[in-house]
Amino acid sequence: MKIFAHRGAAGTYPENTMVAFIEAKRSGADGIELDVQLSKDGIPVVIHDETLNRTTNGSGFVKDQTMGDMKKLNAGYKFGKQLGRRIPIPSLQEVFEWIQSTDLLCNIELKNGVYLYPGLEEKVIQLVRGYGLEERVILSSFNHYSLVYAWRLAPEIETAPLYRDGIYMPWVYASSIGSRGMHPSIHAVPDALIIDAMAYGIQVRPYTINGEEDIKRLLSINCSAIITDFPERAVRIRELNRSK
Incomplete structure (x- = not known):
């Protein structure tokens, strides 16, 4: 079972920042999960919300700010003095420049459910190809x-639909839209559905798996992967499970 760090090690570090991604690698995660939108000047920017208000000391919509404007903000201000410095919002290109030197997988959520961001897919794919990461990137979205x-x-790039509610035979649905994986809310997939989907050849990576019992249960059925805010915890439990 692979472990993807949700927005990096978002349980302990500022989400969707380089410090969170670097911590995810240090913890032993197999991959990172991140969110991408477009800035006003058309640059793929790594941030979850459509606004800057929750995760930075700025405000307003991501789509209305240039990348240069957003670089001046602090994405770690809620962590106070813990980090001792301003934590910038990264561009997807910055993440790729770093991830090239690692063996990490990268799940990119295309955040185009509220705003469609024309050209987002093309720009993300251009970067994936430009950095030769086609075999290490998974594109996911709630916008199927x-x-x-x-x-x-x-x-050539794997896609995986995100979904929150029950889908009948979701492995058939995922396959019908060209996807090789599916990323359901853990509340939408009983173990039997996970097992059936994997038997059909679909990779199942449920989110957001933070509790110890959920991690152990998914390990016991050899789930393809989990997406978690606490990669260090998940890695520790997986290692203990292997040693039994």
Whole structure:
């Protein structure tokens, strides 16, 4: 079972920042999960919310700010003096420049459910190809039209639909839109569905798996992967499980 660090090690570090991604690697995670939108000047920027208000000391919509403007903000201000410095919002290109030197996988959530961000898929795919990361990147989204579009543009890059509610035979649905994986809320997939989906050849990576019992249960059925805010905890439990 692979472990993906949700927005980096978001349980202990500022989410979607380089410090969170670096901590995820240090903890032994197999991959990172991050969110991408477009800035006003069309740069893929790594941030979850459509606004800057929750995660930075700025305000307003991401789509209305240039990358240069957002670079002046502090994405770690809620951590106070713990980090001792300003933590910038990264661009996707910055993450790729770093991830090249690692063996990490990277799950990119295309955040185009509220705003469609024309050109987002093309720009992300261009970066993936430019850095030679086609075999290490998974594109996911709650906007499944976007995933089909991305699959048509780049069938070599894995896609995986995100969903919160129950889907009948979700492995058939995922396959029908060209996806090789699916990323359900843990509340939408009983163990039996995970097992059936994997038997069908679909990678199942539920989110957000933070509790020890959930991690152990998913390990016991050899779930493809989990997405967690606490990669260090998940890695520790996996190692203990292996040693038994």
